[in-house]
Amino acid sequence: MFKSDGIEPSGQGQYSSAAARAAARAGLDREARASDADNAEAHPADARQSWERIRRRLRAEIGEEVYSSWFPRLELDGIQAGTVQLSVPTRFLKTWIQQHYIERLTALWQEEASADRVELVVRTAVMRAPGAVPMPVRTVATAAAPRGAAMETAAATTATLQASDAASGSPLDPRLNFATYRLGDSNRLAHAAALKVADAPAGSGPVFNPLYLHAAVGLGKTHLLQAIAAAGATSGRRVVYLTAERFMYGFVAALKSQSALAFKEQLRGIDTLVIDDLQFLQGKSVQQEFCHTLNALMDSGRQVVIAADRPPAELDALEERVRSRLAGGLVVEIAPLDEELKLEILAARVATLAQQHPGFNVPADVLAFIARNCGQNGRDLDGALNRLLAHNQLTSRAITLEMAETAVRDLVRSSEPKRVRVDDILRIVAKHYNVSRADILSQRRTANVVKPRQIAMYLAKMLTLRSLPEIGRRFGGRDHTTVLHAVRKIDGLVGTDRALAEEVETLKRLVNDE
Incomplete structure (x- = not known):
């Protein structure tokens, strides 16, 4: 210098x-x-051979069913500085693989190619040279076009792929099939209807159209829907299983990429459409498209299966014509699990956990305690078993009734509320307003009867698990729309009329203390 x-x-x-x-x-x-880095990326054939060996090992380890459900669209994007970059087309797939298999993938790459780590990304839309190991997309994108044009092209093509991916369906869990579904009085009709739909041969007309299943959380709706989708696919039917969120996501992506027509045609060219969690379907344009798709499929003799957490009449977010079309099929409610069915489910779950954790066993008296005290659905039961497994594995304590009472005590405290009967509500409301039970159930429309009747309907909806049609039947055979009107009216008045709100709270306490 x-x-x-x-x-x-x-x-x-x-x-x-x-x-x-x-x-x-x-x-x-x-x-x-730099030379080492170049050498690491200069042999795509070696990297591809390693990737093929890893895929074969993974397929052999986890089985064909699991592999074909989750891994066919997992691709190698490149290896750089000891980091392997794998990509998938959707965020959902990335999250699932990352939660369940990223550690195993990392171990396999360390064994096969001495890689340090595995990075999983969501694939963007970049054309790849045939026969070559794809490189990280950011490098190719900047070389292909000016930055602004490349970003616009990538965004548009990504939206197209997202729409196409959504129309092709959500991944299925291979564990959710008819063989693993446990039967009881609460779900026997829903299971029989689902099996009838699933067993329909390719080319045959719909059995029940639409088949509409509704239940509270954790009672097996998704299990039945995925079982229908899996069984239909094996019988040669073209089946698409979608959550309502995925349907919305695909439709919005199709609008952005100006491929909405292709999205519609792809959905309408199938044999069976299965939609889960319909209560989450939001947005006027999305609902209109769903209604058009529903009408097109049903009018052309295609099968539609839908599940939600409430009956069609109570899906207030949906347009009336959609609710009416849904109610025109077979509507089946899955009731809360009875104790016998909970015991059967618990035994099956314990057997599955024992395969993964040898030596894990739950005595019969502990299973009976959990079935009796720990909630009303399958997820509550899973939570209780996971507590027992954790205490058993982490403390090496044998599972006894005393240990179980300690492990799940908070679940027991927050378990099912007192079961309220419609008859109790009718008796307490009638007494409070000095009218007879017969008056409330009658067709009388005087003010001194209409008010107690509407409040009783409101309480029946708020404090019980019964659907609107069931409540209507218990109130003198009334239509579900009458019950819905009463519930909405009282709900609105409670927010503005302080005196009425206090009356309703008093009646709630009386019913719960009964």
């Missing part, structure tokens, strides 16, 4: 020579590292 006409300043020659040698060594090191 002090050089002039080739003459170095006094005292600086030794320093400059050492600096030059250090710089040269650093340059050689950088070149060596």
Whole structure:
């Protein structure tokens, strides 16, 4: 830096020579590292062979069913500086694989290619050269076009792929099939209807159209829907299983990419459409498209199966014409699990856990305690068993009734509320307003009878698990729309009329203390 006409300043020659040698060594090191990085990416054939061996090992380990459900669309994007980048087309798939298999994938890559880590990303839309190991998409995108154009093209193509992916259906859980579904009085009719639909041969007309299943959380709706989808696919029917959220996501992506027509045609060209969690379907345009798709499928003799957490009449977010069309099929409620069915489910879950954790066993008296005290649905039972498993595995304590009472005590405290009967509500409301039970159930429309009747209907809806049609039948055979009108009216008045709100709270306490 002090050089002039080739003459170095006094005292600086030794320093400059050492600096030059250090710089040269650093340059050689950088070149060596760059060369190593180039070599790591210069042999796509080796990387692809490693990936194929890993896929074969993974398929052998987890079985064909699980592999074909989750891994066919997992692709190798590249290897760089010891990091393997794998990609999938959707965030849902990324989340599931990351939660369940990322550690195993990392271990396999470490064994096969001495890779340090595995990174899982959501694939963007970039054309890849055939026969080559795909490289990270950010490199290709900047080389392909100016930044703005590349981003716009990638976004548009990504939206197209997202719409196409949504129309092709949500992944199925191979554990959710008819063989693993446990039967009881509460779900026997729903199971029989689902099995009838699933067993229909390819090319045959619909059995019940639509088949509409509704139940509270954790009672097996999704299990039956996925069982229908899996069984229909094996019998040659073109089946698409979608959550309502996925349907919305696909339709919005199709609108953005101007491929809405292709999205509609793809959905309407199937034999069976299965929609889960319909209560989450939001947005006027999405609901209109769902209604058009529903009409097109049913009018052309295609099967539609739907599940929600309430009957069609109570899906207030949906348009009336959609609710009416849904109610025109077979509507089946799955009731809360009885104790016998809970015991059967618990025994099956314990057997599954014992395969994963040898030595895990739950005595019969503990199972009976959980069935009797820990909730009304399958998820509550799973939570209780997971507590027992954790205590057993982490503390090495044998599972006894005393240990179970300690492990799940908070679940017992927050378990099912007192079961309220419609008859109790009728008796308490009639007494409070000084009218007879017969008056409330009659067709009389005088003010002194209408008010108690509507409040009783409101309480029946708020404090019991009964559906609107069931409540209507218990109130003198009234239509569900009458019950819905009463519930909405009292709900609105409670927010504005303080005196009425206090009356309703008093009646709630009386019913719950009964």
